[in-house]
Amino acid sequence: MNEFLDILYHEFELPLSNPVLVFALILLIILVSPIVLRRLNIPGIIVLIISGIVIGPYGVGLLEQSSAIDLFSTIGLLYIMFIAGLELDMNQFKANRNKSFLFGFFTFILPLGIGFPVCYYLLGYGFNASFLTASMFATHTLLTYPIVSKMKVSKNEAVAITVGGTILTDTAVLIILAVIMGNHEGTLDMAFWQRLIISLAIFSAIIFLIVPRIAKWFFTRMENEKHSHYIFVLSVVFIAAFLAELAGVEPIIGAFLAGLGLNRLIPHSSALMNRIEFIGNSLFIPFFLISVGMLVDISVIFSGPMALIVAGTLSLVALFGKWLAAFFTQLVFKYSSSQRKVIFGLSSGHAAATLAVIIVGYNAGIIDENILNGTIILILVTSIVATLATERAAKKLVAESTEIDAAEVKKSDAYKSEAILLPIANILNFDKLLEFAILIKDKSSPNPISILSVVPNNEEAEVNIARATDKLEDFVRQASASETPVNVLAAIDHNVAAGIARKSKEIIADLIILGWPTQKGLMDKLIGKKMEKIISANKKTSFVTYFSRPLGTHKRIFLIVPPLAEKEEGFRLWIHKIELLSKELSVPVVINCTAETEKEIKKELKELKTDSPVTYKKFSAWEDFLILGKDMLEDDIVVLVSARKGSTSFQHILPTIPAKLEKYFFDKSRIIVYP
Template identity: 45%
Template sequence: MVLVADLNFSLPFSNPVLIFASILFIILFAPILLNRIKIPQLIGLIIAGAIIGQNGMNLLERDSSVILFGTVGLLYIMFLAGLEIDMADFKKNKNKSIVFGLLTFSIPMILGIISGIYILGFGVLTSVLLASMFASHTLIAYPILSKMGVVKNKAVNIAVGGTVITDTLALLILAVIVAMSSGELTNDFWIRMGISILIFALTVIFGFPILGRWFFKRNEDNISQYIFVLAMVFLGAFLAEAAGIEAIIGAFLAGLALNKLIPLTSPLMNRIEFVGNALFIPFFLIGVGMLIDFRVFFSDIETIFVAAIMTLVATISKFLAAWITQKTYKFSAAQRDVIFGLSNAQAAATLAAILVGYNVILGVNEAGEPIRLLGESILNGTILMILVTCTIASFVAQRGASKLVLEENEESGEVEKEISGERILIPINYPDNIEELIHLGVTIKAKSAKNSLLALNIVPSDSEDETKEKYAKKLLNKASISAAATDNILTELIRYDSNVVNGITNVIKENKVSDIILGLHKKQEISDSFLGELTEGILRRSNVTALIYHSNQPLNTINRYIIVIPRNAEKEMGFAFWLLRVWNIGRNTGAKLVFYGSNDTLKYIQQVQLKFSLEAEFIDFEDWADFLIISRDLKADDALVVIMSRTNGVSFDPTMDKLPKYLNKYFNKNNYILLYPMQFDFDGKGYTKYGGTSLLNPLLEGVNNLENFGETVGRLFKKK
């Protein structure tokens, strides 16, 4: 038994339980207290770290545990940046990222070298290393943008891409200078570094996706998947260090490599963000704060002068890079603020450079003291620069993100009201496919609609067996847990009816359902009778968008979606709405969409693609009699989406009646979705429960006007 008298309360705390509890309370209360005076959470944690650290109240020591968790937090920020980036937009704007990366590297380098030589009076080697510190930056404001939901913005993608370029170049300069100072800068050095970096990049970019897809196919356990992701992050970071560059580059590339395997709407993504934002990233910020020594402000004039010059040069040069990028690509002031906020904070790479430079001894002076490449004044000045630049970056990034949110809401506020009636019904029958059905529902729905999912189980009304009702509740509870893991609320529905079709159609009417997802058991083949019963029953008696889903592997492991579209599909009333569902699959999973259809139909889809960065391909395919040709193009990790039609629909093709046989024989090893578009209401009028007549009418008119269709559907997709 441990008595109070036996506990050690001396400063700094040495009890591990007390240390961890203290940090948790800081993470909990520091942001709350400082938010009241409009200080961003990130700055609140840095200030709290300075107060409790060895240079403040000396409550906690910046020991190995703080450094360890802080390193995890830093790698987590870079990993999330690579994981959340819109890959289609990233590819589309890669040239802009390169331009910004070169600007945000070259401008600080030029100004840094000039100020180091002519203002601070340093040597050329010291000035170059100092300038490389200005050129690098840390995405310390990225969590702010992530919480505000603007990480998909073009400006964020460009800034993140530019970060990798400038940090890589800055850290390469650091390696070269260290090699020069130690006399190791030989031809062997360049050959060794070039080969090691190439091997590292190829291993992460091509090897990690293969390994990740293999693992996710064979392991559905949530904990195992999360541990696997963490292991890949640190493996990428270690491989980067082994190649002679900083670990943050490896973490970012690991995020890019796993980007398509961890969709934004998946439970795994929710867990990754939660753990990082709750624990690891705050640890990193507190650890940065512990480095700050406020006493330097009052004790050393030289340090203050050096810190002021360093901060001014770093801030002005980063702003110039963001301003030139804004003017070059005609960005808004809010987008410029976001780019500047992301690129101004000096932390991780800067700390690496200053510590390496400080430890490089060039010789000794007359007093026998070591002459360092970067002296004490630069070391202390760097710490103050980190505090100021992180503060500026957080405030500016938060201001820019707030403006971007308002701009996006103004653009799509009216549409959001019109599409607020989204309701997706998922009948639940088998425990094996519940998670995949919920995952598909989350993938196709609007991101802002957190409570649009409904799960249904039909209990025979003539049955007196209570176990069936208990089993139904158990299935629905499992569905609710799966939805909650993605931060969505699911409504559980139990229907007592002797006829399954009647039960489902009545629920559709009563709850004004817009979409229904019908799942096939993993071992069940789709039969003529099954499809016939649905056609005669649910599909004929309801006018909603219907998806019949067969799952053979997890959604996140799908590489491409092959979408086969019948002739005249654009003339169906539900054309734009099923296109929205397919579009959301591509955007939320990162998978490539390959559309097979007639030229007339593909033109409308291409009009929408012009307005959004989505990886898509269009292939002319008009004769459904040759449907089996599709099987030659379908690979192991591809999924098939077939756009169907009711028999009285304008896009109906007789080949659709043969699809059950085709799917069972040639496509059963792949995921597939049979998608039936929304139809007219029972009285023959347009369907107005979902979309509203103000949005539906221009959509119908748009089939005669390509540009109008693209603009109207673009408005619909904007908020989605």
């Protein structure tokens, strides 16, 4: 008995040393602390940092810094910066790039210009410490973006330029960090600059030219190995971080640029993106935040007035610098006071990049514990202020609006109960079809994607239904990985087309997504006899799709629209879906149509307030359809808007075009839309 008690005492001797017990304790904190403190409306990031303070060596002493905690902390830090680069909406940035750059300049230079003299002259820190701390003021983390999204003001231009400004200011701060580290180590000479410029040029070429090509090849060749995709992405992050270190800059720069390099290849609603965010937000990032709290020595804050003065000064300077940047942005672009306040609210939150800069500086001995602890207080204060400011400003933006956003009204009315039906024909290519449906599904619709299998009405009907359901289980898991609800349906019918039409009416489907027929002999006047029957048997908007490569590897949508397509009932639906696909894949759209149709499409896209880059080309020579081939690129998704017989936009040439697409453009991904 005494031996057992000795073992028990040894295992729970502080600080805990058993790796299993340490890991279990941290997981328990990640699980419990946000739940306990949620009712106090304390941001989750602050909860985890406070938890780290409590259990750390300067708190109750449950844990101490160790190689294992340092490893997970480093992973979490790199993960934060990678996700920051990966989640940036590149289309939104391009649409407002000039305004975003100007705001980025303001929100970078003003906090830096105010913060440096305060730290250098008022607080009495050295050049490196003052410059590094001042650069920390320039960063911002979009902690409060979910608030503007929830209140339906995320499309406001003020919100868009604030998001875009993150690219400039965070990248500039990370470059400054490299320069400060060089100065601290005494290597800041002409050779340093030459080495930095050359190494950064080589490193950037690897990240933005070589890595995307390798990733595209990997995702294409290993398309069915879904789990290996995540391992590949994680490998890219840490290799990029290591290469950045070799280039003479901090690893966090490599992780951030790796996110930018892979941005276009990982759709925002894909299962891979969900896995990246899920694992990061569930484990690595909380682990990092707890480890940050473990660095904080509470006794330093209460040891004298200097620590409290530093904490208060840092918080005031950080908030004033961001307010001034928002104020100048308002003056230049003539924004309203509510727009200024929402810019301030979004940009005043400090977390990810701020922690990254300060932790690197602290580990290098550039800054002391007062600044480290003051930064933790700064994060707490700015998180609370940013939350309150953004919420109030967003409410005012909604109240001041003379009319509710037409695009949001249309989308909520038309798609709030959107239902998508996927009849299954060829299970070998069905994964791409399901991924496409997940990307274009309206995220506000509670309805699941319905996968339908139609089996012949014979003596083996029940057995065939059971077999079909079993085969579809893998696709249900695929959809679950992206948190998209899926419903498996089965219908018994002598006629496949009739079964699909009947089921589409039962679930009140808005959209039917079909796979392109692949068997020889099926190509007829339309696509094939079966497809012709399916299209003619229902009046729902239908997409007939074929993807020659993974969706994320495409670079453009090449849209071909016949005259009078704007007169069809499903015009707005397919416009919305193409715009959503463009946004998910971060690719531009080229639209070939007549001047009259172009006018209506522009009108619709204006109401949707799309950020996707769209160009128009005049096209009316439908008898010479193949001439469009000279404008198509290898990585295009070719989208043809067709029409059913008897509809307003129908013309005799349309039924022959699908066969031409398959014959002359067999290597291209293609979609045919039947409104």
